[in-house]
Amino acid sequence: MPRFAANLSMMFAEVPFLDRFARARAAGFEAVEFLFPYEHPPAEIARRLQDNGLRQVLFNAPPGDWAAGERGCAALPGRTAEFREGIRRALDYAAALACPSLHVMAGLAPPGVRRDTLLATYAINLAWAAEECARAGVRPVIEPINHRDIPGYVLNTTEEAAAIIEAVGRDRLGMQFDLYHCQVTEGDLVKRLERHMPLVAHMQVADVPGRHEPGTGEVNWPHVFQAIDSLGYQGWIGCEYRPSGLTEDGLGWFAPYRA
Secondary structure, eight states: OOEEEEETTTTTTTSOGGGHHHHHHHTTOSEEEOSOOTTSOHHHHHHHHHHTTOEEEEEEOOOSOGGGTOOBOTTOTTOHHHHHHHHHHHHHHHHHHTOOEEEOOBOBOOTTOOHHHHHHHHHHHHHHHHHHHHHHTOEEEEOOOOTTTSTTBSOOOHHHHHHHHHHHOTTTOEEEEEHHHHHHHTOOHHHHHHHHGGGEEEEEOOOTTTOOSTTSSSOOHHHHHHHHHHTTOOSEEEEOOOOSSSTGGGOGGGGGGOO
16 A cells, blocks of 8 residues: 655645644654755754654755755756755754655756756766765655746656666665656656656655645546555655645545555
């Protein structure tokens, strides 16, 4: 049966971030993910996890200046020192939170920079990050993101992600397969899952087109979840969606999978 983790950056936004851990546990989740932990001390987040019997399964490495629109710097020439410092900081949090996976964001393609230069920078930085993460017992993951939500993002398709993972090493780098982004960009979800499952280290879910909870859009989620099960996926599926109303009111889809 699929295992779902609440995304606390998007879900339970009716309360402050640190109060969302208890809300997630009360709703039946056993694990959580979120975008960034860096506004809070790692010990405080670890306490919220422990107090509520939750596992931390994923968060993102520092993305650069998020407020200014940056979405990572792994593929950006001239940002290597910043990138490495961000990975080291993220691994400090991963150790405190016992988190097994770290999402490394590629960034937005700067005007005038050739794509082969971006991809070469990306591969070099990911190879370095993979070594650092391996020493810490953490697996880095990369995520194809659609151009509608983040125009100009360097990594857009599962095929591109698969090629990069194979170049760096599938034992060192995994794919974060976001079903929402895949449906927007590529479609044919089950076939793409079948093709890439050996590389998939984490999944995320939201319905299309509104990025709300499953059951609010065009995807046949019971069929997709059954396919994920049949393919033998044992990892977590993060609920990275924007609730269409109060979070708990939209959890009917989750009832069959609730702990």
